Amino acid sequence: MSTFELRDRLNERSLASAKTVAICGIVIGILAGWLALPPATVRNPALPIVLGFIAVLLGAYGIYCDEKRAGWGAVAAGLAGTALGLLVQHSSVGHLESAFAWGTLLAATLRYATPLTFAALGGIFSERSGVVNIGLEGMMLAGAFFGIWGADKTGNWILGVLIAMLAGGLFALLHAIWSIHLRADQIVSGTAVNFLALGLTGYLFIQVYGSNGTPSLSSGNWFKGESIPDVTFSSSSNFFAQVFGQINLMIWIAIILVVVSHLFLFRTSLGLRIRACGEHPRAADTVGIDVYKVRYSSVVLSGVLAAMGGAYLSVGFTHSFNQNMTAGRGFIALAAVIFGKWRPFGAFGAALLFGFSTALAYAIPPAYSDTASSVLKSGSLFQALPYVLTLIAVAGVIGRSIPPAADGRPYKRQ
Amino acid sequence: MAAASPVVLELHGITKQFPGVLANDHIDLDLKRGEVHALLGENGAGKSTLMNILYGLYKPDEGEIVLNGKPVTFSSAKDAIGKGIGMVHQHFMLIPVMTVAENIVLGTEPTEAGIVLDYGGARKRVEELAKTFGFQIDPDARVENITVGQQQRVEILKALYRRADILILDEPTAVLTPQEATELFAILKTLKAEGMSIIFISHKLNEVLDIADRISVLRRGKMIGTIPREGATETELARMMVGRDVVLRIEKPPHKVGEALLEIDDLHVLDDREIEKVRGVSLEVKAGEIVGIAGVDGNGQTELIEAITGLRHPTAGTILVGRSKVIHHANPRTMLDAGIGHIPEDRQRRGLVLDFSIAENIALHDYRYAPDSKFGWLYPKRLIERARRLIEEFDVRGGGPTTRAGGLSGGNQQKVIVAREVARNPKVLVAAQPTRGLDVGAIEYVHRRLVAERDEGRAILLVSLELEEILSLSDRILVMFEGQIVGEFPPTASEEELGLAMIGAGKERAA
């Protein structure tokens, strides 16, 4: 029989469908790289090469059967996995084990990913309702400052977080009024929010906590309030305990919110309406949905969520504040939204990935401080990884990222 | 039976004013239960405004609406829906990425515990509803994946789901194939039998005579009259719609035909959704003749024009302009340079840069050649010079060479486009819907201009949805149906003949 018939026959049996094959290819490709890392630490170069080759073959099969995205994904995973595996094998085992202590690495990943997760969830709500929000950075920063200021002044971390949420909500309200009622350009409005938040938080910070020129802030002891507590299950040193045994409450809240957000957006009627406003606001209007109200709520919610992320950053993580402390995390969160295709689980996955690269950026330099490689000693290039990945995603190399249809377009009621 | 039916809806003295336009002028209308009441009028007569008022999207400045004997006011669309009025818009209010069921229940979703969406319940209800009225619809299909005719049915189901007993259809056949239109009429008859009262807005005489029980005619915002279908004739309706007996026909001197300047051979073109819209079209336009392409919108005319003007790549076939073959992957620049002039059907989107001045718009194709520019350096004064000449020659009113194009009226904007295209001295002039949205004076101007260009020896391809225009201007008429040329007619053909071909009936006969 001809290859076409063979292919069609195979496809009929779902176990051997092209898509499954290609996905296997992706997994094998990832394995090619991952097995070279601890704890497997395979040192034989044959393994990554062979696994990578298999992945590419499977991917090619997928492409041949018209499963283009998964197929090309497998090819890419195969090539990248092989390259990564071979690269990793260049390093000594000692270095690798020092850098890739998975327990601490993953725990750090969760910590770095959490602010991103909060802000990304906020971004998803806003954009799903049709309003582009690049002011997440500013709203997060506002949450960071007002959270710590609130916790300091009231002595209570709960109130601190609530005050942070209020601050984020107010900045978001500003963005909402501009974008919805005044129908201003949403990027301009978001940029303005970022400038305002940066200036206002810096101003108030110096005003309240700075005295002309004294370095009392750098000692880190000025924050007298409660910080957000950790949730402790166990302090043993097995792998799961290392990762999940003792992590901050906010991290758990973030994970719960991811699930809640997904259920809310895709399984409730309110979520349906939010998505309708983001896809075709006039259609939603004609069936009696108040598009303005939905958009206002979504944007304010996005500010509240982003501020929660900021509050975790200051009150829960570093226990301090310094000017512009979010340092672009709001934009990484935006990248996570796009990378995750405007879906909560996708964005969470992206946030974890980005958090992982940040964790690597901090884990690798100390482990490799005695080597000659400037790349590994610096860690800065790892910090750039989230942005590079998003660039690739936006360019559609791994499948188009399509936003809600009416995202960014102001709506005028008749 | 019509006389005995109760009146469900009455409009008294409805008036609505917009800046510069009195859209509805003291309109009276009544609707009986179980009847199809057609609302007829030309584009711009005020039909849609009236219906938007009825549907709660606008508030009337004066007048009252009486529903089942009680006066009502609608504060919003939701309010109108709640009182039983359902509207099927001309531009569908459907969300492409959502399923049929989601679209139908949106806004009145069935829920568990008030929050969680009961999708299974929604699906069941949609299925039941569809069965009751005899529709065939897949509730789980995404709207972007179903045909236009099916999408319209979803719109109707939306209204039925909300227990509408008055249904308003706004130009429903504008986007349907003739087959789908027949199916729609069958559905309307079923709905009528179930006791629905239907208002059917249209500007197509033949349709209205087909489906309506009573016909009301609007003209320039005023209600001219309401007549029953029995005894109504096309001429009488046309006279009510337009206010004069005779349909506009331009005087055309006999023309001399030269060699073929545009030759299209077996052209195949796909649209954005990879559906083949032009399926093997061959035609030729000779110098000194106007060839008109008639057809219902959506039969491939748009894609054909886009291929000729370089905006879309054909997948097969050739286009020859002036006897020289044009490259397969032609872009607009190549086509323009080859000698094609294009009056686009959407002048504000494609034809003009509204924020540019008249002079800059006139230079839109030729700015990169002398005398407008040299080696990339632009000479604005020369642009202005040329614009001044053309403004005078083509009688463009409302501004000078430096006036922003967006400030001109529709008719004058079209004159600027015509001026630009004609002044380039093209071999072939493609005119798509050249008089859409224009007032009578501007229409006359454009028609006269096209004939004059024909007499200058150009080959003119006219594509229009208005049969009247085609009949009036063309020397030869081609009918396009489902992506193919299904017939050629002389300008003396009757509207009936053309109409039949446009529906595809002629095709069967020929085969």
Place this chain on the structure above:
Amino acid sequence: MSQPAGENPAGAPSPQQPESPYPQTFVGRLTARYRVGGIVTPIFTVIIAFLAGGIVVAATGHNPLETYRAIFNGTGLNWFFPWVTGSERADAATNLQQTLILTTPLILCGLAVAFAFRCGMFNIGGQGQYLVGSYVAVFVGSAWAGMAGPAHIFLAVTLAALAGAAWGGIAGFLKATTGAHEVITTIMLNWIAVWVGNYFFGLQGPFQGPDAFNPISNTIADSAKLPVFWGDPNLQGLHVGLFIALGMLVVFWLILNRTTLGFEVKAVGFNPDAAEYGGISVKKNYFLAMAISGCFAGLAGAMDILGWEFNISTPQILFSNIGFIGIAVALLGRNTALGTLLGALLFGALYVGTSTRQLDPSVFDPELASNLTLIIQGLVVLFVGADLLVISIWNQRRRIPTRRRTALE
């Protein structure tokens, strides 16, 4: 702004078409406003922003008038007042030099944003393009120390500008080929530039300078330094980069109004569909506009390095925000050459006047003041976004009553 539903929409009658008429692009709205409102609206915007800033100052227990006066004295603009003499005048001169030093890159970064806007794109990537230009300026300036002065400067400037053009071009290329939105890509490129620079010039980075304990690059050779024409070269006098920036304003205007490229860029910015129909390659112009914008910003980086910074350090990279101020400059100036100049002057003066060197701490804490400037900057951008609509709504309201009267007669 919307047509009454009774009239014939100008769009093709397809079922999923959004409402007509053809919506104006953002740059179309900005330009329309400029034609009618002229210079009044920006001035009005600035006044309101300053007022709001003053309210913040007052609300936190300081005197706004004295604060603004102290800031003003720090800008050196009082040098233009003939009644200022003696040592006060000398101080004002130094301050004015600083203001103009900052105005130079601000003009260029403003042009970087403005040019892209004219083509309908929002270039938030000025910061990254500026940084990339600085990196190249540092490389070229510190290598080839043996070169003659003018040639060395020319080489450094040109390569830095090209680097910026390449950085902007990446975003343009992605938009042209894949349709990727330039806001996202340029934001990403900004941060990539920051971290790459952090890597280059950080501790033990490949391009770290001679001091092993400080993350600073090499210092550029004397031959690469831009000559100072006013003030003391050893005390950061004003360099000729100002003239280059002013020259670029003219180039900007010439490109947009006297070349076919500018014609195409504007057409694409106002209406890409009509531009395409006219034979203009929309994709090519997206790429070129972003590249030219990046060129301006890269040039700004070169001006700063070759003019007064002479090297670059990682803290500098992280805290630099000239590219972002450029956004405010361009928006305030309505994407025009003259507007950019005035906007750059305003923000240059503000940032200098509130800096630690210039501002008297007993009147107002400079750290507070620099944040105040950020607040004012945010307010300016906010109001630019809104004033177009507010004023156009106001205009519409004025128009309707007259029409109504005539129709009902």
